[in-house]
Structures are given as C-alpha cells and as structure tokens.
Amino acid sequence: MMKLPHLVSLLLLSMFMLVSCSNDDDVLDMDEGQEEQEQEAPADFKYDEGFLISNEGPFNNGFGSVSYVSSDLNTLTNDIFQAENMSDNLGNIVNSIGFTDNQAYVVSNVSNRITVVDRFSFVETGRISSGLENPRYFVALNGKGYVTNWGDPLVETDDYIAVIDLRTLNVDATIPVGLGPEKIVYDGNQLYVAHKGGFGTNNIVTVINPTDDTVVTTIAVGDVPESMALDSQGNLWVLSSGKPAFTMEETGGRIQRINTASNTVVFSSEFDTTSHPSYLNIDNDQLYFFLDGGVYVGNALDYLVPTTAQLDVGFYYNMAVINGKLFGCNAGDFSGAGTLEVYDLATNALEAILNVGVVPGNVYLNQ
Amino acid sequence: MKQVFYTLIAVWFLATTASYGQTDRPTWLKEVVLTDVVLKQFSPAQVVTTIADSTALLSASRLSETLRYNSLLFLRENGPGGVASPSFRGTTAQQTAVVWNGLNINSQLNGQADMNTLGARNYDQVMIRRGGGSTIYGSGAVGGSIHLNNTMSFDDQFETQVTTAAGSFRTYALAAKTTYATQEWYADLGIDLNQSANDFEYLESPLTNENAAFSTLNVNTNMGWKDPNADANSRQSVKFYHNSFLSDREFSRTLTAPSQSGYKDAQSRSLLAYERKKGSATTAVKLAHIFEQFKFLTNVETPENYTIGKSTQYIGQLHYSYRFGAQKRLQSILEFNGTQAAGTNITTAQRRNYAGILLWQHQPGPRWGYTAQVRQDINSVFDSPFLLSGGAFYELIQKDDRPNSLGYRVSFNASRNFRVPTFNDLYWLGAGAEGNLDVVPESSWQGEIGHTLRYKRMRLQLNGFLIKSDNLINWQPNPSGIWRPINVAQVTNYGLETTATIGFDVQSHHFDAALQYGYTQSINEATNKNLIYTPMHKATFGLQHNYKWLRLNYQQLVVGPVFTTSDNTQTLDGYWVSNLIATFDVLQTAQTLSISLQAKNIFNTNYQTIAFRPNPGRNFMLQTTYIF
Numbered sequence: 001m002m003k004l005p006h007l008v009s010l011l012l013l014s015m016f017m018l019v020s021c022s023n024d025d026d027v028l029d030m031d032e033g034q035e036e037q038e039q040e041a042p043a044d045f046k047y048d049e050g051f052l053i054s055n056e057g058p059f060n061n062g063f064g065s066v067s068y069v070s071s072d073l074n075t076l077t078n079d080i081f082q083a084e085n086m087s088d089n090l091g092n093i094v095n096s097i098g099f100t101d102n103q104a105y106v107v108s109n110v111s112n113r114i115t116v117v118d119r120f121s122f123v124e125t126g127r128i129s130s131g132l133e134n135p136r137y138f139v140a141l142n143g144k145g146y147v148t149n150w151g152d153p154l155v156e157t158d159d160y161i162a163v164i165d166l167r168t169l170n171v172d173a174t175i176p177v178g179l180g181p182e183k184i185v186y187d188g189n190q191l192y193v194a195h196k197g198g199f200g201t202n203n204i205v206t207v208i209n210p211t212d213d214t215v216v217t218t219i220a221v222g223d224v225p226e227s228m229a230l231d232s233q234g235n236l237w238v239l240s241s242g243k244p245a246f247t248m249e250e251t252g253g254r255i256q257r258i259n260t261a262s263n264t265v266v267f268s269s270e271f272d273t274t275s276h277p278s279y280l281n282i283d284n285d286q287l288y289f290f291l292d293g294g295v296y297v298g299n300a301l302d303y304l305v306p307t308t309a310q311l312d313v314g315f316y317y318n319m320a321v322i323n324g325k326l327f328g329c330n331a332g333d334f335s336g337a338g339t340l341e342v343y344d345l346a347t348n349a350l351e352a353i354l355n356v357g358v359v360p361g362n363v364y365l366n367q
Numbered sequence: 368m369k370q371v372f373y374t375l376i377a378v379w380f381l382a383t384t385a386s387y388g389q390t391d392r393p394t395w396l397k398e399v400v401l402t403d404v405v406l407k408q409f410s411p412a413q414v415v416t417t418i419a420d421s422t423a424l425l426s427a428s429r430l431s432e433t434l435r436y437n438s439l440l441f442l443r444e445n446g447p448g449g450v451a452s453p454s455f456r457g458t459t460a461q462q463t464a465v466v467w468n469g470l471n472i473n474s475q476l477n478g479q480a481d482m483n484t485l486g487a488r489n490y491d492q493v494m495i496r497r498g499g500g501s502t503i504y505g506s507g508a509v510g511g512s513i514h515l516n517n518t519m520s521f522d523d524q525f526e527t528q529v530t531t532a533a534g535s536f537r538t539y540a541l542a543a544k545t546t547y548a549t550q551e552w553y554a555d556l557g558i559d560l561n562q563s564a565n566d567f568e569y570l571e572s573p574l575t576n577e578n579a580a581f582s583t584l585n586v587n588t589n590m591g592w593k594d595p596n597a598d599a600n601s602r603q604s605v606k607f608y609h610n611s612f613l614s615d616r617e618f619s620r621t622l623t624a625p626s627q628s629g630y631k632d633a634q635s636r637s638l639l640a641y642e643r644k645k646g647s648a649t650t651a652v653k654l655a656h657i658f659e660q661f662k663f664l665t666n667v668e669t670p671e672n673y674t675i676g677k678s679t680q681y682i683g684q685l686h687y688s689y690r691f692g693a694q695k696r697l698q699s700i701l702e703f704n705g706t707q708a709a710g711t712n713i714t715t716a717q718r719r720n721y722a723g724i725l726l727w728q729h730q731p732g733p734r735w736g737y738t739a740q741v742r743q744d745i746n747s748v749f750d751s752p753f754l755l756s757g758g759a760f761y762e763l764i765q766k767d768d769r770p771n772s773l774g775y776r777v778s779f780n781a782s783r784n785f786r787v788p789t790f791n792d793l794y795w796l797g798a799g800a801e802g803n804l805d806v807v808p809e810s811s812w813q814g815e816i817g818h819t820l821r822y823k824r825m826r827l828q829l830n831g832f833l834i835k836s837d838n839l840i841n842w843q844p845n846p847s848g849i850w851r852p853i854n855v856a857q858v859t860n861y862g863l864e865t866t867a868t869i870g871f872d873v874q875s876h877h878f879d880a881a882l883q884y885g886y887t888q889s890i891n892e893a894t895n896k897n898l899i900y901t902p903m904h905k906a907t908f909g910l911q912h913n914y915k916w917l918r919l920n921y922q923q924l925v926v927g928p929v930f931t932t933s934d935n936t937q938t939l940d941g942y943w944v945s946n947l948i949a950t951f952d953v954l955q956t957a958q959t960l961s962i963s964l965q966a967k968n969i970f971n972t973n974y975q976t977i978a979f980r981p982n983p984g985r986n987f988m989l990q991t992t993y994i995f
Contacts, residue, residue, distance in 0.1 A: 058932065061979040063623045092624035111624040154665045154672040199798045244849060246796040276847055293846035315846045333843065335899060336934030358932060 047080060048120045051327070052364045053340055054094050054106070055357025064094025064108065065357040066122070068366070073342060073352045081106070081115070084122040090115050096362050098138025098145065100166065104366075105138045105145060114138065114147065116169065119366060131162055131171025139184045139191065140166060141210055146191060148181035149174075153199045161193065163213055173213055177206045185228045185236065187260050190216060192236055194225040201243050205236075207263050217263050222254030222270075227289075229282035231300040236260050239280035239289055242271065253277040255289070255303075269305055281321035286345075288321045295319065295326060297345075311348055313341065320363040321345065329360040413758065413780055413817075416495045416866075429561070430493070431482035434513070436907055436922045436946065438495045439864055439885040442482060443900055446619040446980045448565055448581040450630075451482040455497060455510030456832060457860040457889025457901040459839075461786050462509035462809070464500065468516055468608050468638055470655055471505045475678035475706050476713075478507065478789040484612055484632050486559045486585040488530065488542045491518040497864070498832065499813050501784035502724060502740040502756040509784045509811050509836065510860075517608055519553040519591045527995055534965070534988030537564035544587075553591040560584050567983035569622065570973035576981070578626045578667065579619030586611045603643040611635045617667055621979040629667040633660040642686075651686035676710030678790060694731060700724040708790040712797040716790060719747040734762040740782075749788060752810045756782035766821050774821035781814040792840055792852045800842070800850035807854055811836035824870035834860040858898065862887035877913040882906070896935045900977070902927045904941070916955065920948040931978045942974030944982075958995040965990065 050070040057064030067078045077083070081090050091111030098105040104119035105128075112133055116126040134150035143166050151158030156179045163173040180198030184191060191210055195202035203223045207216040222240025229237050235257050242253040253276050257267035271277060271291075279290040287300040294309025317331040317338070328341040340354040340363065416438060431451040434440045443460070444451035452460030461478035464471050465485070473480050487493070493515055500508035525547045532540040544557035562582035568575045591606040612634040620626040635658045642651040660677035664670055681704070688698035702722040709715040722744045730736035737759035744751035758780035766774025785808040795802040815832035839856035868881045889901040897903075904927030912919040927941040946967045954960035965988040974982055 058978075061621050061623065061977060062931070063979075089623060092621065108624075152666050152669065152672060154674065155669070244799070246798075246801045246849075248796075278848065315844055315848060317844075317848070331844075333933050336896075336932040337936055 045120045046084075047077075047122055047366060049367050050075070051322070052097060052104070052119075052366045053327075053329075053356050053360050054097050054362045054364075055338065056093050056095065056359040056361045058335060058358050059093075061092070062358075063089035063091055064359075065090065066094065066097070066106065067340075067354075067356040067360070068122075069340070069354055071367075073354070076354050076356075078355075078357055080122045081117065081124075084117075085124050088124070094361070095135070096137045097364055098140055098147075099364070100140045103140075103166075105140065107135050107138050107147065109134060109136065114145075114164075126169045128164060128169050128171070131164075131174070133158075135162070136182050137184050139186050141186050141191075143167065144210070146184055146208075146210070148184050148193060150180060150198045156200065159198070161191075161208065175208060175213055175215065177215065178202060178204055178218065181206065182226070183228055185230065186210070187230055187234060187236060190260065190263075192228060192258075192260075194221075194228050194238060196224055196226050201247060203240065205238060205258065219258060219263055219265060221256055221258075221265065222268075223251045226278050227280040229280050229287070231282050231287075232285050233301065234260055235266075235300075237280060237282060237287060237300065239277060241276045241278050242273070244276060245274070250274065253291075255280070255287075257303075267303070269303065279316070279319045281319070283321040283324065283345075286321075288319075288326070288345075290316060290319055295328075310345070311343060313343075316341075317359065318361055318363075322363070322365050325351070327363040329363070331359045331361075334359055413496060413498050413500075413778070413815075415497075417492060429483055430485045430487040430515075433487045433493065434482060434495070436924055437909065438907070439497075439883050439905055440495065440511075440513070441900075441902055441905060441926070442976065444483070444976050446565075446576065446579060446977075447983060448483055448563060448579070448583075448616060449619060449980075452479045453482055453513060454901070456834060456862060456885075457887040457898060458510030458834065458836070458858075459898075461789070461840075462507055462811075462836070464504045464506070464508035464512040466504050466508075466512050466514045467610070467636060469653075470636070470638060470657070470682065471507065472636060472657060473507045474659055474661075474789070475680065475708055476659070476661065476676045476710070476790050478786065478792075480513075481632070483581075483616075484583070484614060484634060485515060486542075486561070486583065486612075488544075488559045489517075489557065489585050489587050489610060490515045492516040497830070498780060498815050499756060499782035499784035499811070499834075502742040502754050502782065503726070505722065505742075505744075506785060506787040506808070509786055509809075509813075509834070517555075517587070517589045519548070519589060519606060521548055521550055521553055521591070521593045523550065524548045528992060529994075530990060530992045532988055532990035535986035536567045536983065538562070538988065540990075551593055551595045553589070553593075555587070555589050557587040558585070559587075565617075565619070567986065569981040570971065570984045572622065572981070574620070574622065576983075577620045578617045578629070581614065581616035583612070583614040583616075601645050603641070606638075606640045606642075608638040608640075609636070619980070622981065623979050627666040627668065629664045629670075631662040631664070631670075631673075634658065647690040649686070649688045651684075653682070653684040653686070655682040655684075656680070657682070674711035676708070676713060676791075678706055678708035680704060680706045694729060696726075696728045698724075698726040698728075700726075706790075708794070713790055713794045713802075714796065716794040717747075718790075718793075721745045734765055736760055744787075746787070748793060748804065749807050751787065751808055752783065752785055754783050754785060756780070756784075758782075770823065772822075774819070776817075776819040776821075778817040778819070779815070780817075781812075783810065783812050785810045786840075788840060788852070799848065803851045803853065806840055806852050807838055809836060809838050809840055809854070826866075826868045828864075828866040830864045832860075832862060832864070834858075836860070855893075857892040858889060859892060860887065860889045875914060879909075879911045879913075881909045883908075891933075894933070896933060897930050899931055899933055900929050902929050902941070916952040918948075918950040918952075920946075920950075922946040922948070926976075937978075939975060939978045942972055943970070944972050944974060945969050958993070960991065960993045963990045963992070964988075 047068040053067040055065045065079045068080050069076045091108030091113045093109040095109040096107045106115045114128040136148040138147045145164035147162040161175040162171045165172045179202045180195050181193045182196035183194045191208040193206040195204045205219045209216050221238050223243045224241040226241045227239045238256045240254045242251040252271040252273045255269045256265050259266045277289045277291040281288045285300045287298045295311040296306040297310045298306050316328040318329045320327045326343040331338040338360045340356050342352045440453045442451050465480035497511040500512050527545040530542040540561045542559040546555040565579040588609045594603045614632045617629040638655040640653045657680040662673045662675045664673045683703045685701045690696050704720040707717040724742045726740045728738045740756040742754040760778040762776050764775040766772050787808045788806045793802045813834040817830040820827040836858045838854035840852050841855045842850050842852045864885045866883045870879045884906040889898040906925040908923040910921045924944045928938050931937045948965045950963040952961045971985040
C-alpha cells in the first residue's frame with residue numbers, strides 16, 4: 001500500500017497536477033475545541049501516553065509530518081517535528097516510523113533519509129542520510145536498525161536491507177534480497193521481510209538471522225504480501241493482496257499462517273480472484289483486515305473466514321488496530337489534510353474524527 | 368550531447384557562410400502569411416494578443432519564459448527547464464490548447480503541452496487567444512489557446528541569422544536559421560540548441576539545484592510554393608511545415624528531497640497544406656503527422672531503466688470556405704484524426720475521431736460584426752458534446768483618422784467547450800492505478816464581455832469572464848485503493864482582465880509600455896475551495912525604450928499567493944520578479960549584429976512557482992544575433 005505515493009509521483013509527473021476535489025471536506029468535529037485542551041506535560045514527555053500518526057505529505061513536493069494524539073483522543077497536535085525542531089522538516093514522503101525504547105526513526109522515502117528523534121520529546125538526535133535508496137520500513141533490535149530498501153524501483157535486482165549501527169547511525173552492511181521488500185517484523189528470534197514487490201509484484205517472505213545478518217530462507221506466500229502480524233502463540237500471519245487486475249494475471253488475496261519454528265506455511269485461506277484484501281492487524285488475537293471498504297474480523301487462534309464486514313468505512317489508505325480501537329487513515333483527496341477515524345471495535349461506535357496531516361499513512365502506540 | 372553541439376555548429380557555419388551578404392536588412396514584422404487564417408477571421412470578439420516582437424521571442428530561449436513575462440498565463444514550472452504547464456483563467460493545463468500552425472498539439476498521453484519542449488525561437492509569431500475556442504481548435508481550448516505560427520513571405524530573400532548566447536549556470540544557446548525565398552518559392556531551415564547545467568544556488572539555503580541539467584534540440588524546416596500566375600481571383604499554394612524536438616532533462620531536486628530521475632522527450636510534427644482559391648471559394652487540404660514520446664528515468668546514471676509512453680497521430684482536414692460579398696463568410700472543416708498510443712503503462716490503444724465544423728462570420732456594417740460556430744466530434748471511444756460558440760462586437764465610438772479620435776468597442780462571446788479524456792485517462796495500466804473507459808469529456812460553458820478603448824497610441828482593454836466546467840476528470844482511489852479517473856468535479860471560474868498599452872515618443876526616444884492584470888477565482892463547487900496553484904492575482908508590466916542603436920527593456924512580473932493543498936490550508940507566497948534587458952545594435956548595414964545583455968531577477972528575489980522548487984536568484988545572459 002505504501003508504494004502509492006511513489007507511484008503517484010510518477011503518475012503526476014506524466015499527468016501533472018490533477019484537478020483537486022475533496023470528498024470529505026466537511027469534517028465532523030466530534031469534540032469541539034479539542035485542540036485547545038492541551039494539557040501541561042513535562043517537556044521531555046510531551047508526546048507520551050498517546051499515538052503517533054505519520055503523514056506522508058504532498059506527493060510531489062514538500063514534506064511529511066507526524067501528528068500526536070493523546071490516549072483519550074482529546075489532545076491532538078499536528079506537525080510535532082517542526083514544532084520541536086525550529087521548523088525544520090522530515091523530508092519528502094514520510095513513509096513509516098520504527099522505534100527503540102527511547103528513540104523514533106522516521107523513514108522518509110523520497111528523501112532517502114531517516115530522522116532520529118527522542119520518541120517522547122520529538123527533538124532530533126541524529127540523521128541517517130546515506131546508504132538508503134527508497135527506504136520503506138524500519139525495525140530495531142540489539143542496537144541495530146534494519147531498513148527495507150527498494151533501490152531503483154525500475155531495477156529488480158538491487159533491493160536490499162540496510163543494517164544500521166544505531167550508535168554511529170552508519171549503514172554498516174547491506175543484505176541483498178528479492179524484489180520489493182516492504183514490511184519487516186521481528187519475532188524475537190528472526191526477522192521476516194514481506195516482499196510486496198515494489199512497482200512490480202512478488203510473493204515471498206525473506207527470513208533473516210540477525211545474529212549474522214544472513215538470509216536463512218525465503219518462504220513462498222501469496223502474491224503481493226502486503227502486511228504481517230504476530231499472534232500470541234508466536235505465529236506469523238501474512239496477508240497477501242493478490243495481483244491486481246492491471247497485471248493481466250489477476251490473482252486473489254490470501255491469508256496465511258507461518259510457523260516461525262519451521263518457517264513453513266501451515267495454513268492458507270484464499271480469497272476469490274477479484275478480492276484483494278489488505279492491512280492485516282492482530283489485536284488481542286483478533287485478526288483484522290480490510291476489503292473493499294469493509295473491516296473484517298476473525299480469530300487468530302481459531303480462524304474462520306469472515307463473510308461479512310464488521311464495519312463499513314469506505315476507502316482507507318491504511319488502518320491500525322490498537323487496544324480494541326480501529327484507527328482508519330482517510331487520506332481524502334490526497335492533496336489536502338486527511339483525517340484519522342477512530343472506532344471502538346467493541347461497540348462499532350465512531351469515537352473521533354481527527355484532522356491530521358496530508359496523507360496519513362501509519363498509526364503507532366507511543367508509551 | 369556536447370560533441371553533437373560542436374559538430375552542428377561547425378556544419379552550420381560551413382553550410383551558411385557561402386550565403387554571405389545576399390539580402391537587405393530584415394524587418395522583423397514582415398507581411399504575415401498565416402496557415403491559421405481562421406484564427407484572425409473568426410475571433411473578432413475575443414482578445415488575441417500577438418507576440419511577434421523580436422526582443423520578446425529572441426531574448427528568451429524557452430517559450431515558458433516568453434509567456435510568463437508577456438501574458439496573463441500562469442505557468443507551473445518544475446524548476447527552470449523542467450516540465451512547464453500553462454493555464455488560463457484558473458483552468459487546468461489540460462484545458463489550455465497549444466496550437467501549432469493551426470493544429471492542436473497537446474499531448475495525447477497527458478492532455479497538456481510542456482512549454483519547455485517548445486523553443487521560443489522556432490516561431491515567427493506567438494499568439495495568445497483568451498477564452499474558449501474548442502469549436503475551432505478542439506479539445507483543451509477551454510481557458511484559452513496558445514498559437515505558435517511560422518510565417519512564409521514570398522519575397523526575394525536569402526538570409527541567415529545566427530544567435531549565440533551564454534549565461535549563468537553554464538547556460539549556452541545556439542540558434543541558426545536560413546531563409547531562402549523568391550516570388551514563387553520559400554524555404555527555411557532552423558536549428559535551436561540549448562543546454563544548461565542549471566546548478567544555481569538556492570537563495571537562503573545551503574542547497575544547490577542538483578540534478579537539474581538539461582539540453583534541448585529543435586529542428587525546424589518550412590517550405591512553400593505559391594502559384595506565380597496568381598491574380599485576385601485565383602491563387603494556389605502548397606506549404607510544408609516541420610518541427611522536431613529532442614530533449615534530455617534531469618528532474619531537479621527540491622528543498623525537501625534529492626533527485627536522481629530525469630526524462631527524455633522526442634517529438635515531431637509535420638504539416639502539408641494545399642490551398643486553392645477560385646473566385647469566392649477557397650479549398651484547402653491539410654495532412655499532418657504528429658509524434659510524441661516521453662521517457663522517464665528513475666536514475667539518470669542508469670538510462671537503460673525507464674518507463675516510456677508514445678503516441679502517433681495522423682490528421683486529415685478538408686477546408687472549404689465561401690465568401691458572400693465582402694461581409695459574409697462561411698467556412699466548413701471536416702477533420703479525421705487517427706491516434707495510436709503505447710507504452711510501459713498503456714498497452715497499444717487507438718482511437719479515431721471525426722469532427723465537423725461550421726463557422727459563420729458576418730460584418731453587416733463597419734461598426735459591428737458577429738460570428739457563429741458549431742462543432743460535433745464523433746469519437747470511437749467516448750461521446751463528445753455538441754459545441755457551439757457565438758460572439759459579436761460593436762464599435763460604440765468609431766475611431767477615425769483624426770489624431771485625437773477616440774475608439775470604443777464592446778464585445779461579447781459565449782461558447783461551449785471541451786477537453787477529451789487522454790490515453791492515460793482511458794488506458795493507463797500500472798502499479799495501483801488504471802484508466803477508465805467510462806470517462807467522458809470535460810465540458811464547460813463560458814461567457815465573456817470585453818471593452819476596448821483606443822486613443823492615440825493608447826489602448827485599454829477590460830474583460831470579464833465566467834466559466835462553468837462540468838465532469839472534470841479526477842484521479843481518485845476506489846474502495847480497493849486502485850486509482851482511477853472519474854468525472855467528478857464541477858468548477859466555476861470567474862475574473863477580470865485588464866490590459867493597457869501606450870506608446871509615445873520624446874524626440875528620438877521611443878517608449879512602449881504594457882500593463883496587464885488578471886484577477887481570477889477558481890472554485891471547486893463541491894468544497895467551495897479554490898483550486899490549487901491558481902493565483903488570484905497576476906500582473907505583468909513591460910517598458911521598452913528605443914533610441915537609435917539602443918533598446919532597453921524592463922519586465923516586471925507579479926504573481927499573488929496560491930494554495931498548494933485542496934483544503935486551502937497551505938499557501939505558497941506570491942512574488943515580484945524583474946528583468947532588465949539592454950540590446951545594442953552594433954551593426955546596421957546589409958548585415959546586422961546586435962548584442963543583448965540580460966539581467967534576470969535583478970532584485971535577487973527568492974521565489975517558487977511550485978512549492979519547494981526554488982528559482983534562481985540574479986542571473987545574467989549575453990546574447991549576440993548576427994544576420995547576413
């Protein structure tokens with residue numbers, strides 16, 4: 001899903017500026033005056049006890065941003081990086097954020113840059129600006145950061161994982177991998193990289209041993225593995241969207257479970273050819289995914305294919321399920337500010353619609 | 368490229384030095400013989416501005432610059448030399464038609480014309496026609512149209528002009544054109560080369576404009592034959608026009624991101640026209656071929672990796688016009704257009720378009736006239752709306768020959784215009800996006816009222832316009848996240864435009880001044896917000912001073928702020944930019960040599976036309992033009 005901005009820059013380059021039209025400009029304000037209710041918090045922990053939202057920013061030019069909302073959804077602050085760093089910016093297309101206990105690593109895709117900040121004060125502590133080419137996602141463990149990189153999106157053989165020494169912020173090693181590495185997950189033992197396929201398509205998960213940074217194996221999964229999540233039993237669930245119609249070899253999506261001890265697919269549930277699910281989340285062993293404007297729920301420990309959507313929400317650019325809440329990223333027309341729609345999944349009640357930045361793309365718990 | 372550059376210079380000099388000293392000193396504004404006669408005859412109620420002045424056309428190598436400083440067009444330019452898309456009256460670049468010798472040359476892939484692929488020096492005349500013109504010029508003539516014309520003068524001449532230029536940021540230009548003509552034959556051949564490292568320093572920033580170099584090559588040739596036995600009642604001619612363009616451009620970085628990408632264009636357009644007049648009837652047959660190719664390179668270091676799009680058009684037109692006495696004229700045009708497009712994201716697709724056009728013009732008296740026009744297209748892929756246009760003018764106060772006479776004309780024009788879906792809109796197939804065969808043409812209704820006051824060498828124009836566009840094509844993600852174009856937006860544009868020109872002499876000093884100001888509102892009906900990148904205010908001011916061998920030009924551009932997000936929460940500041948050009952006519956005999964010194968952005972203004980893409984600060988260019 002996160003390849004869209006890049007694609008869109010290309011599209012825009014050829015099509016240029018599209019006439020703008022917004023479909024949801026009349027944003028519901030669920031709690032009027034929420035932005036004024038900002039509470040006094042210790043300066044160093046200003047952005048603790050809440051959620052961070054990464055906003056990609058405008059397609060072609062400009063910069064992305066990060067928004068903060070408190071756990072009770074009452075305090076929303078946009079552009080927190082600019083606010084804490086003398087109006088500097090995070091660079092073009094803020095794709096994702098990775099974390100250690102104290103630091104946040106903000107990945108800017110087009111700028112080929114990772115900005116390191118204190119995750120609770122959002123004051124910049126460092127910057128990684130070499131050794132990255134089209135960086136996508138970041139995960140940290142044992143003092144090292146692992147970043148998926150597409151390389152040149154038109155070259156299928158230059159994709160890699162950059163291994164960063166988090167003390168020096170240097171890219172110390174690169175691990176060549178197959179086409180289009182996207183999301184990266186650590187299960188406490190091994191790293192799993194889903195190869196969504198960049199501008200093309202791919203159908204593998206690469207397993208990396210972080211002790212010697214070598215590829216252990218690759219696991220064949222469905223086409224376009226787009227998201228991954230771990231359940232409480234340590235199984236890795238992989239959601240593949242399937243090849244879209246424009247490839248002329250359309251395939252349906254799949255939800256698969258990988259046994260991380262044997263690194264084999266032990267369960268596979270297939271969608272029909274024209275169904276392309278996305279945005280897999282596991283929260284309290286409930287497994288959530290998005291399909292054609294609906295949010296579906298299954299049980300990760302006893303999975304039965306859900307046939308009806310729990311919620312109909314329209315198009316989300318991404319969604320996250322955290323502690324029983326659904327955070328839906330509504331990018332609107334992609335050229336103005338987007339909104340974050342928050343639902344309580346126990347009651348399906350819409351709790352808030354928050355006006356965040358341009359093209360909200362990921363939501364993270366920050367505490 | 369560099370070697371090609373030098374080789375061409377050498378070849379040019381070898382080929383042309385033999386023609387030394389054949390003709391008289393040229394006059395810049397020769398008798399104008401346009402292919403596009405329709406432009407003048409059928410636009411009596413609209414503002415048509417001509418830039419035929421040598422200084423304006425020759426001093427800027429890029430057409431984008433010429434238009435920016437000499438018209439109310441707004442240009443979104445991706446940095447100097449980058450893709451530059453023009454728009455009129457708050458419309459989009461797809462709603463702005465670029466017309467080359469009467470042919471609409473907007474891209475079949477993206478619907479717009481990149482002004483930086485069109486060299487200013489290639490044309491004898493650039494005309495800007497505000498307001499709708501789809502009945503004559505087809506798709507895209509909604510906000511207005513830009514006309515690039517080559518003229519042919521059938522008078523004995525053999526001359527060559529060579530222009531060389533060198534400027535800041537390692538910018539070089541070489542243009543040469545040889546013209547040979549008799550009473551019966553005409554031929555010209557021109558080459559225009561431009562290259563620039565374009566690596567200027569961003570003002571108030573440690574960054575420089577990296578990955579921004581460009582080089583472009585234009586080759587033009589025009590040929591004509593005119594029946595030497597022509598008389599008032601019978602004449603015929605054959606004319607051929609050709610323009611080829613190649614470019615290699617890097618796609619510059621921005622303030623927020625570096626860039627490695629680039630693009631290469633290849634374009635070619637040819638037109639063969641036969642015209643025969645017998646008595647009151649004129650018949651013309653026109654055949655044209657237009658080719659465009661666009662390559663996008665993700666990394667200029669590895670040019671073997673690219674995406675590509677191309678299209679080929681074959682056009683045939685049959686014109687028949689008949690004059691009923693001196694006051695009435697009826698013209699019909701039948702057009703066939705067959706287009707094929709292919710590329711990385713378009714599997715080979717074709718479409719055929721047939722158009723029937725009827726134009727009527729009548730001037731019942733010396734004080735007033737009107738025109739009525741209709742057009743219907745039949746397209747193999749989508750349904751096109753019936754188009755019509757009507758306009759009239761009336762001289763409320765008729766200017767006569769007395770020196771203090773005043774002239775006042777009012778004019779009125781209303782039209783229905785369209786912009787058809789592009790091949791990208793219909794057939795795009797790529798990661799996360801696909802075209803939609805169900806999209807229909809955008810259509811618009813518009814009206815305008817104009818006032819023109821003339822007194823001595825003063826002219827004041829005031830125009831008010833209203834455009835209501837429907838079915839605007841907009842790419843949006845569907846519920847599965849696939850981007851598709853749909854006809855969704857409705858936009859209303861309205862505004863006022865004023866143009867004032869004045870000329871006066873103080874002894875042997877000649878002064879000409881022109882002031883243009885446009886106020887534009889462009890509102891998305893669904894959201895009641897302004898469209899992005901449509902300035903509410905734009906003004907240009909030009910002052911020219913001629914004294915014997917010296918010409919001084921001052922150009923002032925003022926552009927108001929624009930919104931950069933559709934919710935109108937982010938704004939890009941407006942700017943004032945000034946240029947100063949001094950031209951010295953060093954030699955004014957049978958040969959002429961002029962040297963021009965250009966200082967651009969003399970007040971070192973830090974400004975952006977697209978957010979986060981800075982423009983150069985103060986910069987200079989030295990240009991010489993030698994004609995023999």
